[in-house]
Amino acid sequence: MEIGVVGKPNVGKSTFFSAATLSRAEIANYPFTTVEANRGVAFVRVPEPAVDLGVEPNPRNSVSIAGYRFVPVEMIDVAGLVPKAHEGRGLGNKFLDDLRQAGALIHIVDASGATDEEGNPLKPGEHDPCDDVRFLEEEIELWFFGIFRRNWEKLARRVQLAGESFERLFQELFAGLGVREAHVKAALRETELDPEKPAQWSDEELFSFARALRRLAKPIVVAANKADVAVAEENIKRLKREFPHARIIPTSAMAELMLKNLAEEGIISYVPGEGSFEVLKPEELSPKQKKALEIIKKNVLERYGSTGVQQAINTAVLDVLGKIVVFPVEDENRYCDGEGNVLPDAFLLDAGATPRDLAYKIHTDIGENFIAAIDARTKRRIASDAPLKHLDIIKIVTKK
Ligand SMILES: Nc1nc2c(ncn2[C@@H]2O[C@H](COP(=O)(O)OP(=O)(O)OP(=O)(O)O)[C@@H](O)[C@H]2O)c(=O)[nH]1
Ligand SMILES: [Mg+2]
Numbered sequence: 001m002e003i004g005v006v007g008k009p010n011v012g013k014s015t016f017f018s019a020a021t022l023s024r025a026e027i028a029n030y031p032f033t034t035v036e037a038n039r040g041v042a043f044v045r046v047p048e049p050a051v052d053l054g055v056e057p058n059p060r061n062s063v064s065i066a067g068y069r070f071v072p073v074e075m076i077d078v079a080g081l082v083p084k085a086h087e088g089r090g091l092g093n094k095f096l097d098d099l100r101q102a103g104a105l106i107h108i109v110d111a112s113g114a115t116d117e118e119g120n121p122l123k124p125g126e127h128d129p130c131d132d133v134r135f136l137e138e139e140i141e142l143w144f145f146g147i148f149r150r151n152w153e154k155l156a157r158r159v160q161l162a163g164e165s166f167e168r169l170f171q172e173l174f175a176g177l178g179v180r181e182a183h184v185k186a187a188l189r190e191t192e193l194d195p196e197k198p199a200q201w202s203d204e205e206l207f208s209f210a211r212a213l214r215r216l217a218k219p220i221v222v223a224a225n226k227a228d229v230a231v232a233e234e235n236i237k238r239l240k241r242e243f244p245h246a247r248i249i250p251t252s253a254m255a256e257l258m259l260k261n262l263a264e265e266g267i268i269s270y271v272p273g274e275g276s277f278e279v280l281k282p283e284e285l286s287p288k289q290k291k292a293l294e295i296i297k298k299n300v301l302e303r304y305g306s307t308g309v310q311q312a313i314n315t316a317v318l319d320v321l322g323k324i325v326v327f328p329v330e331d332e333n334r335y336c337d338g339e340g341n342v343l344p345d346a347f348l349l350d351a352g353a354t355p356r357d358l359a360y361k362i363h364t365d366i367g368e369n370f371i372a373a374i375d376a377r378t379k380r381r382i383a384s385d386a387p388l389k390h391l392d393i394i395k396i397v398t399k400k
Contacts, residue, residue: 001348002074003042003316004102004218008132009080009119011110012225012253014038017077019256019309022264031080031119037098038077043070044317045273045310046325049391050335050343053377058341066271071325071346073317076102082118083135086143096143100177104316105220107136111236111250112229125231130242133222140218145210147177152206156199166195179217187212221247221316223308228252228299247315251308255296259307262289273310275301322351324390328362332376332395343393352387359396369398 005013005020009031018027021040026033043062048069050057063070078098086096099105113127117135151173158164167188171181188195190212193205201209222243224236227250236250259277263270267284270277277293279285285293300307317323327343329335336342347361360367373382376393388394 001103001321002039002076002101003313004099004105005075005077005108006081006099006105007108007136008082008110008115008117009033010115010121011080011108011119011132013077013080013108015257016106016108016223016225016251016253016309016312017042017075019253019260019307020313021075022260029121035079037079040075040077041072042075042313043272044073044314044323044325044348045070046318046346046391049327049393053335055335055342057343058336059346060337060341060344062346068271068273069325069346070272071348073313073348075313080119081136081139083139086139086146096140099140099218102218103178104320105140105218106223106312106316107133107220108223108225108251108253109133109239110226111224111232111239112226113231113235114226114229124229125235129224129235130239133239133243133246137214137220141207141211141214144177144214145207147174148206148210149203152198152201159196159198166198177217179213183213183216186216219316219320221249221312221320223251223253223312224248225251225253227304227308228255228295230299233303247320249308249312249315250304251312252296252300252304253307253309255300256307256309258289258292258296262293268293273306273314275305277301317348318390323348324351324353324388324392325349326353326358326388327391327393328358329376329393329395332374332379332393335376335393349388354385354387355382355394355396356384358388358394359398362396366396366398369400370396371399372397 005017007013014027017038020042045068048064048067051067057064109129109132111129112124113129114122114124116122116127158169159166167181167184170184171179187209191209193201193209224239226232239248259270262268267281268277268279325346326349327346330337337344355373356370359370374395375382376395
């Protein structure tokens with residue numbers, strides 16, 4: 001499962017991606033800077049469980065900073081999407097293909113309104129970012145629709161003549177788009193279309209189905225980016241009014257990237273997601289950097305509480321996808337693995353995942369030899385098929 005960073009050209013996708021993954025994607029103020037998708041590892045931020053337990057963690061697959069655990073999640077930064085991309089305009093098809101495995105999308109919108117619909121620079125405030133929100137959803141829905149329609153005859157034949165189950169077959173044919181059977185069932189319920197007679201669906205009905213499925217299979221968090229620019233504040237209010245059900249998070253990817261870079265150099269201390277930073281070596285800051293930090297503090301951190309980048313990732317993974325974080329350990333008394341590493345790993349699991357699912361996630365062998373699970377906090381056994389809870393610490397008991 002990946003988080004896809006999407007949007008029209010020149011809105012800050014690569015800046016957001018670089019800040020989130022600390023890798024160096026190419027950034028420039030013109031459209032189509034990114035052609036090949038960038039892949040990297042971003043992090044979800046959760047409270048560090050070692051704090052309450054009074055132990056010192058030795059993370060292996062994750063990072064522990066200042067009382068938070070940063071849990072890895074794959075992220076992909078794709079080429080900008082322009083109107084009619086689903087017909088192949090711009091880098092359309094390629095962009096869309098790169099998104100197949102994304103479980104959720106972070107839609108980067110230029111909330112400063114300083115780019116037209118193709119990503120060409122304008123003066124701040126000249127473009128309405130509300131248009132961008134509508135256009136991106138529609139492009140993805142039209143892309144879905146096109147793929148379904150091309151396969152519809154085959155699907156209808158197999159359902160209506162060979163008697164195959166619509167839900168199963170649909171899921172199988174479009175698994176490559178990240179569509180799951182549960183999504184198909186939910187989209188059928190929502191649209192009230194007849195899964196036994198797909199040949200009779202009109203194009204309009206198929207489009208409404210594609211739209212319902214897009215909402216379920218590619219849910220979107222809107223990052224209202226360039227929030228550091230003055231006119232963005234008014235636009236963000238409008239975005240929230242216009243789309244009351246959308247998840248809209250003000251972000252300044254540029255601010256996050258600068259703070260993380262300076263923190264990496266040891267010039268400031270900054271924990272991703274926090275609303276403040278501390279300057280450690282003021283003598284190493286240029287006058288320009290000092291000015292930029294002042295603007296970040298005043299226009300971003302004090303106005304919005306944080307740069308929003310961490311919040312957008314957390315919202316996508318924990319709220320929208322409903323993932324939970326679970327910590328497997330081998331020794332439930334010392335909370336460590338076989339080598340004495342305390343709380344070494346943190347895994348992202350689907351909501352409803354059971355101890356048995358966790359066992360398989362650690363290793364197939366552990367899954368196959370699963371006997372029982374122990375909640376390390378209470379030292380009690382828990383049912384192998386009961387859903388795990390967010391931030392559980394679990395020992396899996398296996399037969400030797
Ligand atoms: N003021 C401001 N500028 C930003 C912010 N994020 C990105 N930018 C600027 O926006 C321009 C485009 O940034 P990129 O990250 O290359 O945008 P992109 O969406 O990846 O662009 P393409 O790859 O061409 O589609 C650059 O000049 C960035 O410095 C932000 O939070 N605030
Ligand atoms: Mg880019």
